[in-house]
Amino acid sequence: xxxxxxxxxxxxxxxxxxxxxxxxxxxxxxxxxxxxxxxxxxxxxxxxxxxxxxxxxxxxxxxxxxxxxxxxxxxxxxxxxxxxxxxxxxxxxxxxxxxxxxxxxxxxxxxxxxxxxxxxxxxxxxxxxxxxxxxxxxxxxxxxxxxxxxxxxxxxxxx
Ligand SMILES: CC(C)(COP(=O)(O)OP(=O)(O)OC[C@H]1O[C@@H](n2cnc3c(N)ncnc32)[C@H](O)[C@@H]1OP(=O)(O)O)[C@@H](O)C(=O)NCCC(=O)NCCS
Numbered sequence: 001x002x003x004x005x006x007x008x009x010x011x012x013x014x015x016x017x018x019x020x021x022x023x024x025x026x027x028x029x030x031x032x033x034x035x036x037x038x039x040x041x042x043x044x045x046x047x048x049x050x051x052x053x054x055x056x057x058x059x060x061x062x063x064x065x066x067x068x069x070x071x072x073x074x075x076x077x078x079x080x081x082x083x084x085x086x087x088x089x090x091x092x093x094x095x096x097x098x099x100x101x102x103x104x105x106x107x108x109x110x111x112x113x114x115x116x117x118x119x120x121x122x123x124x125x126x127x128x129x130x131x132x133x134x135x136x137x138x139x140x141x142x143x144x145x146x147x148x149x150x151x152x153x154x155x156x157x158x159x
Pocket of ligand 1: 076087113118
């Protein structure tokens with residue numbers, strides 16, 4: 001049911017519904033750009049039932065010279081009818097295991113809408129901690145969305 005293989009940007013990226021950090025502004029082209037230039041350091045974990053994609057969790061490494069010790073999670077999503085069955089947690093565990101194994105990755109960051117308690121609880125249960133609350137982080141038309149910024153240090157020397 002679950003596949004943790006890297007996905008090439010050309011194959012099924014166009015069918016993904018993009019959610020999570022920056023979701024309202026994240027286009028398929030943005031997502032493809034995160035994957036295409038640095039495939040060793042960016043990937044999408046997907047869960048499938050009968051060949052149907054029912055859950056995603058994606059990771060990319062920062063590219064700047066002074067930021068390459070950081071990676072970011074985006075695109076965490078499980079389809080409505082499949083929630084509460086452990087799929088989101090499993091996807092993230094696969095992602096974290098693989099991300100932490102990338103040489104030089106010391107911390108993994110994400111941003112979550114505090115109005116999504118399921119996601120926030122899931123991240124906290126995996127060890128993520130909030131380091132800041134950004135009011136009106138996103139603007140969607142006339143509507144604003146706050147974001148909680150969270151981090152997980154995978155390099156214990158940073159604790
Ligand atoms: C967040 C999301 C990916 C979780 O996926 P899921 O497969 O339903 O989650 P799991 O079944 O693996 O549950 C993992 C944990 O999440 C939390 N959780 C899940 N559903 C919850 C709910 N309805 N209320 C509170 N906590 C919940 C729990 O801590 C749970 O752990 P537990 O089962 O040991 O109590 C899913 O709810 C989703 O797609 N939400 C909409 C998109 C979204 O918010 N994405 C995150 C953007 S940053």
